[in-house]
Amino acid sequence: xxxxxxxxxxxxxxxxxxxxxxxxxxxxxxxxxxxxxxxxxxxxxxxxxxxxxxxxxxxxxxxxxxxxxxxxxxxxxxxxxxxxxxxxxxxxxxxxxxxxxxxxxxxxxxxxxxxxxxxxxxxxxxxxxxxxxxxxxxxxxxxxxxxxxxxxxxxxxxxxxxxxxxxxxxxxxxxxxxxxxxxxxxxxxxxxxxxxxxxxxxxxxxxxxxxxxxxxxxxxxxxxxxxxxxxxxxxxxxxxxxxxxxxxxxxxxxxxxxxxxxxxxxxxxxxxxxxxxxxxxxxxxxxxxxxxxxxxxxxxxxxxxxxxxxxxxxxxxxxxxxxxxxxxxxxxxxxxxxxxxxxxxxxxxxxxxxxxxxxxxxxxxxxxxxxxxxxxxxxxxxxxxxxxxxxxxxxxxxxxxxxxxxxxxxxxxxxxxxxxxxxxxxxxxxxxxxxxxxxxxxxxxxxxxxxxxxxxxxxxxxxxxxxxxxxxxxxxxxxxxxxxxxxxxxxxxxxxxxxxxxxxxxxx
Numbered sequence: 485x486x487x488x489x490x491x492x493x494x495x496x497x498x499x500x501x502x503x504x505x506x507x508x509x510x511x512x513x514x515x516x517x518x519x520x521x522x523x524x525x526x527x528x529x530x531x532x533x534x535x536x537x538x539x540x541x542x543x544x545x546x547x548x549x550x551x552x553x554x555x556x557x558x559x560x561x562x563x564x565x566x567x568x569x570x571x572x573x574x575x576x577x578x579x580x581x582x583x584x585x586x587x588x589x590x591x592x593x594x595x596x597x598x599x600x601x602x603x604x605x606x607x608x609x610x611x612x613x614x615x616x617x618x619x620x621x622x623x624x625x626x627x628x629x630x631x632x633x634x635x636x637x638x639x640x641x642x643x644x645x646x647x648x649x650x651x652x653x654x655x656x657x658x659x660x661x662x663x664x665x666x667x668x669x670x671x672x673x674x675x676x677x678x679x680x681x682x683x684x685x686x687x688x689x690x691x692x693x694x695x696x697x698x699x700x701x702x703x704x705x706x707x708x709x710x711x712x713x714x715x716x717x718x719x720x721x722x723x724x725x726x727x728x729x730x731x732x733x734x735x736x737x738x739x740x741x742x743x744x745x746x747x748x749x750x751x752x753x754x755x756x757x758x759x760x761x762x763x764x765x766x767x768x769x770x771x772x773x774x775x776x777x778x779x780x781x782x783x784x785x786x787x788x789x790x791x792x793x794x795x796x797x798x799x800x801x802x803x804x805x806x807x808x809x810x811x812x813x814x815x816x817x818x819x820x821x822x823x824x825x826x827x828x829x830x831x832x833x834x835x836x837x838x839x840x841x842x843x844x845x846x847x848x849x850x851x852x853x854x855x856x857x858x859x860x861x862x863x864x865x866x867x868x869x870x871x872x873x874x875x876x877x878x879x880x881x882x883x884x885x886x887x888x889x890x891x892x893x894x895x896x897x898x899x900x901x902x903x904x905x906x907x908x909x910x911x912x913x914x915x916x917x918x919x920x921x922x923x924x925x926x927x928x929x930x931x932x933x934x935x936x937x938x939x940x941x942x943x944x945x946x947x948x949x950x951x952x953x954x955x956x957x958x959x960x961x962x963x964x965x966x967x968x969x970x971x972x973x974x975x976x977x978x979x980x981x982x983x984x985x986x987x988x989x990x991x992x
Contacts, residue, residue, distance in 0.1 A: 526722030615675030731807025764888025
């Protein structure tokens with residue numbers, strides 16, 4: 485198999501595995517939410533934040549170090565394995581003996597017991613880092629995808645079974661721990677590698693320094709997304725955490741499917757364009773194209789959030805539906821931030837990326853400190869959405885020069901699709917009020933059809949020239965599109981759009 489074909493196959497399996505695992509995880513979560521008390525959901529969501537923090541340090545930097553090695557070294561891999569196990573053990577001790585007692589006092593009694601069991605994941609996941617990195621080094625993403633999916637399905641069955649038989653929060657804990665255990669066991673078997681007791685810590689210092697740098701950025705990124713869980717728990721208790729987490733879970737499922745794959749693909753494309761000296765042009769073109777495709781999906785999801793939450797999680801999660809709608813409304817800003825960080829990474833300006841994470845985390849803390857005690861769950865989510873848009877504008881202004889654009893050009897690239905999507909959202913909310921006496925299964929298709937028609941009119945008539953410009957530049961931004969065997973009608977449409985775009989002077 486050629487290197488190009490192997491790369492494409494690996495990316496395909498990686499994306500397929502991530503999508504399948506996310507869908508399975510979401511389905512299991514939706515079922516368990518209907519069977520477990522909201523307070524249990526809140527306690528687990530609060531505890532998992534600390535578990536995810538510890539896991540960042542467990543794996544920080546090691547996958548990159550191993551994948552980048554020219555030759556596989558058993559001694560180096562063995563050193564990394566035991567270093568990970570040491571960090572995993574220290575993380576478990578901190579969580580159980582420091583975080584746990586504080587959580588019992590300030591959040592909910594009994595949290596230490598939950599954290600003690602979940603902390604076993606630090607050691608379990610630490611044991612998986614090196615063999616998983618070896619599979620990635622060998623481009624064996626098929627094995628990773630299959631084993632991850634098997635582990636998630638089996639652990640999901642266990643969690644649902646325990647929830648049905650009345651285990652409550654322990655069903656959620658068992659589901660998470662068993663998923664880690666099964667994934668690690670299957671990965672070790674697939675990698676065909678095992679550690680040995682004789683270990684040399686040569687290179688440990690440089691590995692640790694590399695890992696801590698990456699861990700710092702990853703920790704700030706995690707905190708930015710999970711601070712609402714922490715601060716809602718500390719100020720209001722487990723139930724508001726559960727209400728937020730259910731709404732956020734619906735949003736995150738859509739974001740992982742629609743936006744996360746874009747990050748890795750955009751980074752590869754931007755890195756190539758950086759070498760060609762046209763990173764800024766590529767960024768603006770990508771923003772224009774993806775804005776047309778992604779913005780209406782999330783603004784449409786915001787209009788349908790109430791229906792979605794009732795169908796998936798049940799009728800007792802009204803506040804969660806509001807949270808999901810608000811988060812989906814803020815998703816365009818999050819997508820732009822994702823693209824911006826990919827462009828900065830391609831430009832090798834990691835210092836600015838870290839600084840932007842610091843500002844984002846600090847501003848999130850400030851917003852939550854002001855809004856949670858005074859206004860509660862829903863207004864806190866709304867304030868975070870406003871912060872997200874303002875933060876994206878601020879980040880774009882700071883990063884513009886680095887990637888070769890101006891903030892004004894970025895705004896112009898995103899404005900047509902963003903305005904059209906917001907107009908669509910407003911129209912759908914008004915229409916939803918008119919249709920409120922209709923059955924939900926009647927409302928949903930009518931709202932979807934109306935949303936498509938409104939957005940198509942806006943982009944096809946009002947912002948027609950911008951749409952043609954985006955279509956004409958799509959194949960230039962993503963050369964892979966030119967290699968696809970599209971239907972003849974589609975090809976003619978794209979050729980016509982390309983010609984009209986250049987005639988209008990908008991090809992760039």
